[in-house]
Every structure is written in C-alpha cells, then in structure tokens.
Amino acid sequence: MDNNVILESERLRKEFGALVAVNDVSIKIRRNTIHSIIGPNGAGKTTFFNLLTNNVEPTAGRVIYKGRDITRLPLHRIAHLGIGRSFQITNIFPNLTVLENVRLACQSLGKHNFRLFNHYQHFRGDEERAGQVLRQVGLTERALTPARTLPHGDQRKLELGMILAPDPEMLLLDEPTAGMAAEVVPEMIDLIRQIHQTSHKTVLLVEHNMGLVMSISDCITVMHQGAVLAEGTPSEIAANKTVQSAYLGGLGWRVVDSGQ
Amino acid sequence: MKILRDHAILGAVAVFLIAFPFLIALLDGQSIGAMLAGQSGNSKFYQGLLIEIFILAIFAISYDLLFGITGLLSFGHAMFFSVGAYTAGIALKSLKLPLPETLVLVVFAGVAQALLFSIVLPRVKGITFALVTLGFASVFHIVIMSHELNDWAGGDVGLQNIPKPALLDPANQRLTFYFVALALMLLVYLFYRRFVDSPTGRVCSAIRENEHRAQMLGFNTFYFKLAALIVSGITAALGGALHALYQPIVSPTSASLGYTVNALLIILIGGVGTLSGALVGAAAFRLLQFYLDKLFGESSSFILGVVYVALVLFLPYGIIGTWRAKKLEWRAAWQARWRAWSAARPRGK
Numbered sequence: 001m002d003n004n005v006i007l008e009s010e011r012l013r014k015e016f017g018a019l020v021a022v023n024d025v026s027i028k029i030r031r032n033t034i035h036s037i038i039g040p041n042g043a044g045k046t047t048f049f050n051l052l053t054n055n056v057e058p059t060a061g062r063v064i065y066k067g068r069d070i071t072r073l074p075l076h077r078i079a080h081l082g083i084g085r086s087f088q089i090t091n092i093f094p095n096l097t098v099l100e101n102v103r104l105a106c107q108s109l110g111k112h113n114f115r116l117f118n119h120y121q122h123f124r125g126d127e128e129r130a131g132q133v134l135r136q137v138g139l140t141e142r143a144l145t146p147a148r149t150l151p152h153g154d155q156r157k158l159e160l161g162m163i164l165a166p167d168p169e170m171l172l173l174d175e176p177t178a179g180m181a182a183e184v185v186p187e188m189i190d191l192i193r194q195i196h197q198t199s200h201k202t203v204l205l206v207e208h209n210m211g212l213v214m215s216i217s218d219c220i221t222v223m224h225q226g227a228v229l230a231e232g233t234p235s236e237i238a239a240n241k242t243v244q245s246a247y248l249g250g251l252g253w254r255v256v257d258s259g260q
Numbered sequence: 261m262k263i264l265r266d267h268a269i270l271g272a273v274a275v276f277l278i279a280f281p282f283l284i285a286l287l288d289g290q291s292i293g294a295m296l297a298g299q300s301g302n303s304k305f306y307q308g309l310l311i312e313i314f315i316l317a318i319f320a321i322s323y324d325l326l327f328g329i330t331g332l333l334s335f336g337h338a339m340f341f342s343v344g345a346y347t348a349g350i351a352l353k354s355l356k357l358p359l360p361e362t363l364v365l366v367v368f369a370g371v372a373q374a375l376l377f378s379i380v381l382p383r384v385k386g387i388t389f390a391l392v393t394l395g396f397a398s399v400f401h402i403v404i405m406s407h408e409l410n411d412w413a414g415g416d417v418g419l420q421n422i423p424k425p426a427l428l429d430p431a432n433q434r435l436t437f438y439f440v441a442l443a444l445m446l447l448v449y450l451f452y453r454r455f456v457d458s459p460t461g462r463v464c465s466a467i468r469e470n471e472h473r474a475q476m477l478g479f480n481t482f483y484f485k486l487a488a489l490i491v492s493g494i495t496a497a498l499g500g501a502l503h504a505l506y507q508p509i510v511s512p513t514s515a516s517l518g519y520t521v522n523a524l525l526i527i528l529i530g531g532v533g534t535l536s537g538a539l540v541g542a543a544a545f546r547l548l549q550f551y552l553d554k555l556f557g558e559s560s561s562f563i564l565g566v567v568y569v570a571l572v573l574f575l576p577y578g579i580i581g582t583w584r585a586k587k588l589e590w591r592a593a594w595q596a597r598w599r600a601w602s603a604a605r606p607r608g609k
C-alpha cells in the first residue's frame with residue numbers, strides 16, 4: 001500500500017437502471033493535498049461522492065480508506081474515521097441555532113452521548129470548541145439565530161463548520177460555493193485554503209468554479225459521462241488536448257460559475 | 261434567568277394545583293375536615309376530573325417526546341398506555357401482586373414494547389413507521405379482546421374489579437390519589453425537561469430536524485431513537501397503570517387508534533415539541549370535552565371537532581408554541597417603545 005494515499009476508489013461503479021452514472025472510476029487521493037473533481041452537469045461527481053461515503057450503494061467496486069475497505073460502512077461510522085462530508089444541497093439542522101448545529105457536531109465523537117441526566121452545557125468542551133469553529137468560519141455573531149434564517153452563503157459556511165468541528169483528517173466538499181452570491185465566493189475559497197494550510201487536511205473537492213479549481217488544487221480529475229476523462233496538475237489539465245476539446249467542444253461546461 | 265422564570269411558572273402552577281382541592285372545598289362551603297375525610301362534593305368531583313387530566317398529560321407528554329422532540333410519528337402509541345393499564349390490572353387482580361411489584365412489571369412492559377417497536381426502526385421511516393406501529397397496536401387490541409384471554413382481560417367489556425390498594429383507593433382516598441397523580445405528572449415533566457436538554461435529548465431533536473445529517477456527523481441514530489422510545493414507553497405504561505388504578509374499568513378501546521389521536525390532538529392544542537404543551541393541552545382537551553358535554557349533550561362531539569379545527573387554525577403552534585413566539589414579539593415591541601420613549605426624553609440636566 002502506498003502510504004501517501006489516504007483514500008482510494010477501485011473500479012467504483014453505479015448504475016441507475018440503464019444509466020451508468022459512475023463508470024469504473026479508480027482514483028487515488030494523496031494525503032495533505034487538495035484534489036478536485038470537475039466535469040459537466042450530470043457527469044457523476046455527486047454520485048461518486050455518494051459512493052465514497054456510502055450514501056449510495058455501489059453496483060461494483062471498492063472504497064479504501066487508509067488501507068481499509070469502507071465500501072459498505074454504516075453512515076454514522078464514516079465520521080468516526082475522520083471523514084467530514086458536505087453536500088451540494090445544504091444539509092444542516094434548520095430549526096436549531098447555529099451554535100447548536102456546530103455543538104452537536106462537536107458532541108458526536110465524544111463519550112457522553114448517552115448521559116441522560118446531565119445538562120448538555122455541563123460538557124463545556126463541546127461549547128468551547130463550537131465557539132472556536134464559529135470564529136473560524138466567521139459566524140460568531142449569528143451563533144444564537146436559528147440556522148434556517150441565515151442567508152444561503154452563511155448556511156454553506158455553517159455546514160463547513162459542522163464538518164470541521166470534530167477535526168477530521170479528510171474533507172469531502174461537494175460544490176461548497178454552489179448558490180453563493182459571487183461576492184462571498186472568495187471568502188469561502190480563502191476559508192478552504194486556510195483550513196488546508198493551517199491544519200494539513202486532505203480535501204476532495206467538487207467544484208464548478210474553474211478559477212477556484214485552478215488556483216487551489218494540487219491535482220484535478222476530470223469526469224465526463226461517469227468516467228474519468230483526464231487527471232493531472234492544474235497546468236497539465238489546462239494543457240490537455242482532450243479536456244480542451246471537451247471544454248471547447250461544448251460538452252456543457254458551466255465555465256465560470258458565479259451565481260449558479 | 262430564563263430557567264428561573266420557567267421554574268417560577270411551574271412552581272406557581274404546582275402550588276395552585278396543591279391548593280386546588282382546598283380552594284374548591286372553601287368555595288363550596290365544605291369544611292376542610294369533611295373534604296379530607298373524602299366526603300363527596302364539588303372538591304372530590306373536581307379532584308377526579310384533574311386526576312384524569314394528569315393521566316392524560318402523562319400519556320400526551322410521552323407522545324410529545326416521540327413525535328414532537330424526536331420526530332417519530334407513531335399511530336400505535338395507545339398500545340404503550342393500554343399495555344401498562346392491562347399489566348397493572350392483571351398483576352393486581354389475577355397475579356395478586358402488591359403495588360410495588362406491579363409497578364416494576366409495568367416498567368418492564370414499557371421497555372418491552374419500546375424494544376418491539378424498535379425492531380422496525382432501522383427499516384421503516386416516516387409514515388411507514390406510523391402504519392407499522394398502528395399494526396402492532398391493532399394486533400394487541402384484537403388479542404386483548406379475544407375469548408381466550410377472557411378470564412384475564414375481560415374480553416371486549418374490559419378489565420373490571422381490579423383490587424385497589426387501600427391507601428390509593430380512588431373512592432375513599434381520592435385526595436391521596438390526587439396528590440400521587442399530580443406528583444407523578446410533575447416528576448415526569450421535570451425529568452423530560454432534563455432529558456431534552458441532555459446530550460442524548462439534543463441528538464433526538466437533531467434527528468427530528470435532519471436524521472441524515474445526524475448520521476453523517478457520526479451519531480448512530482438508532483440508539484437515540486431507541487432511548488426516546490424506552491423513556492416514552494415507560495412513561496406511557498406508568499400513565500396506563502395509574503389509569504387502571506383510578507378507573508373502574510380498563511377498556512380495550514384504550515389501545516385503539518382513537519386513543520392515539522387523543523394524544524396527538526392534545527399536543528397539537530398545547531404545542532408540538534414543547535413538553536409543557538402536553539400538560540396545558542391535556543387540561544384544555546379534557547375540560548372542553550367535559551363542559552361541552554354538559555352544555556350540548558349529544559351534539560358535543562361535533563362542536564368539539566369544530567373547536568379543534570378552530571384551535572389548529574388560529575393557534576397553529578398550539579397554546580404554548582404560539583405564546584412563546586408572541587412573547588418574543590411583545591418583548592421586542594416593548595423594548596422598541598421603551599427606546600422611543602427614552603430617546604424622546606430630554607437628555608442631560
């Protein structure tokens with residue numbers, strides 16, 4: 001086993017009826033890198049993510065995390081392995097406060113989940129950690145508002161905060177800037193870069209914003225119709241003829257994604 | 261500060277309910293001595309009505325924990341209550357067990373039902389869970405009425421002639437029964453408050469909000485739902501036991517869908533997921549039933565339906581839920597007025 005590889009997919013495949021959404025995809029994600037997956041709408045990026053974290057059961061193939069087969073691991077075990085996953089469609093607890101959203105994320109990996117007779121505030125550590133995370137993602141001021149009342153961009157940040165809270169080794173981010181107003185996108189990008197640099201987390205990123213992808217990634221995988229079209233460093237991808245022709249040949253790239 | 265105020269209201273209600281039998285006796289011109297001796301009169305009558313409310317409240321709050329807090333919709337909740345009632349009745353009557361042993365048995369029955377319901381938890385969600393639990397309750401409903409169990413459960417008439425422990429006989433120790441039922445309701449309420457604020461209870465709320473996210477954060481949601489089911493099952497079974505001790509008869513209809521719907525109505529009236537709404541709702545529900553019955557006789561159930569619809573329309577978050585929302589609005593309005601007033605006031609000397 002290559003010690004540098006943290007997460008690996010082996011001929012991962014998903015069929016929805018006749019549609020092959022993910023077609024035998026094998027990729028390796030190296031430790032402490034930012035690895036991006038790009039591709040046109042419907043290329044299978046989200047489905048691929050769902051296979052990695054067992055949100056969708058694969059038709060065939062395996063997922064290996066740190067040398068261990070995690071293909072059909074129950075959902076709640078994923079976080080315990082140190083993997084945090086955000087979703088393309090914001091996935092938070094809408095009627096709980098922003099602080100409580102993050103505090104629960106801090107509580108999840110602790111040892112006091114079944115203390116029925118203690119008040120949750122008795123466990124100070126969770127709240128302190130939650131406060132730190134809120135500062136990190138810049139939501140301290142909104143701590144006591146219900147999560148659903150946050151503007152969309154802040155909800156994206158909140159979700160990022162929730163997966164950062166337990167200090168995972170690896171982040172899987174599905175279009176973290178999706179639906180964000182153009183002027184707040186750079187904040188998100190800086191946040192991701194900063195997280196990567198300060199705590200050396202491995203980041204697997206699906207993103208449509210080409211500017212972001214090119215500037216931030218160590219490695220890029222291009223998907224098209226469920227399969228891997230190309231893989232390489234940003235400059236290799238930019239120079240790649242197949243990708244260029246796919247890109248220019250109008251395969252439906254959302255070129256520079258801002259509002260959408 | 262908020263905790264203090266919460267408990268202040270609870271304390272005031274408790275004091276009022278403790279004083280209530282005495283107040284009614286005073287208003288009625290009955291001497292306290294006669295009232296304490298359990299002589300009939302308005303005080304004894306209203307004690308009875310309140311005991312029914314306390315039992316309903318215990319039943320409804322256990323439903324609120326499942327549905328309002330954890331988001332588990334059960335249509336078989338009446339079974340939790342009914343099994344508690346039948347277990348208590350059969351233990352006292354046929355097994356001739358003393359009360360403490362009976363109550364231990366009732367608690368076990370509550371846990372056993374929770375475990376039964378939990379078998380299907382990993383497989384079914386939402387409305388399917390509701391229907392499966394309805395199935396469980398219907399089976400119980402039929403079994404308990406069956407001929408084979410006639411000697412134990414009394415068939416479709418119900419379980420009668422349950423021997424009442426001398427100290428808790430509702431006929432001549434009603435005041436004691438009243439205080440026991442009141443104490444149990446308040447204890448359950450306080451325990452539930454603590455439960456929803458415990459780390460476990462917070463996860464239950466998170467499951468109601470978004471179970472998938474809770475799982476992805478690393479919570480094995482099954483165990484949290486199981487915890488809610490067990491707490492709820494024990495509570496409802498104890499409520500049922502109290503019902504068996506208080507009522508002259510335990511009817512099989514206590515396991516029917518209608519009985520579950522009562523719990524649902526009560527928390528809708530009081531405020532879903534508020535806990536205290538179950539208590540307020542139980543009082544509103546039983547008092548409405550009682551007075552409308554008195555006023556309109558036969559047609560009261562129709563009027564009751566109209567009142568429920570009106571309540572749900574005008575108080576969509578229930579009594580407590582609406583009150584909480586309005587309280588914030590009122591406070592904001594007050595603060596705005598205060599600011600306007602202090603701004604208008606001439607500054608300085």
Ligand SMILES: Nc1ncnc2c1ncn2[C@@H]1O[C@H](COP(=O)(O)OP(=O)(O)OP(=O)(O)O)[C@@H](O)[C@H]1O
Pocket residue numbers: 016019021039040041042043044045046047048088
């Ligand atoms: N549950 C499902 N059932 C059937 N088809 C599905 C399902 N989920 C995804 N698909 C199909 O699989 C294909 C890949 O979808 P996927 O969401 O993975 O693409 P994507 O690359 O994430 O696209 P986008 O950029 O729009 O997010 C699409 O054609 C989609 O319609």
Ligand SMILES: [Mg+2]
Pocket residue numbers: 045046047088
């Ligand atoms: Mg997608």
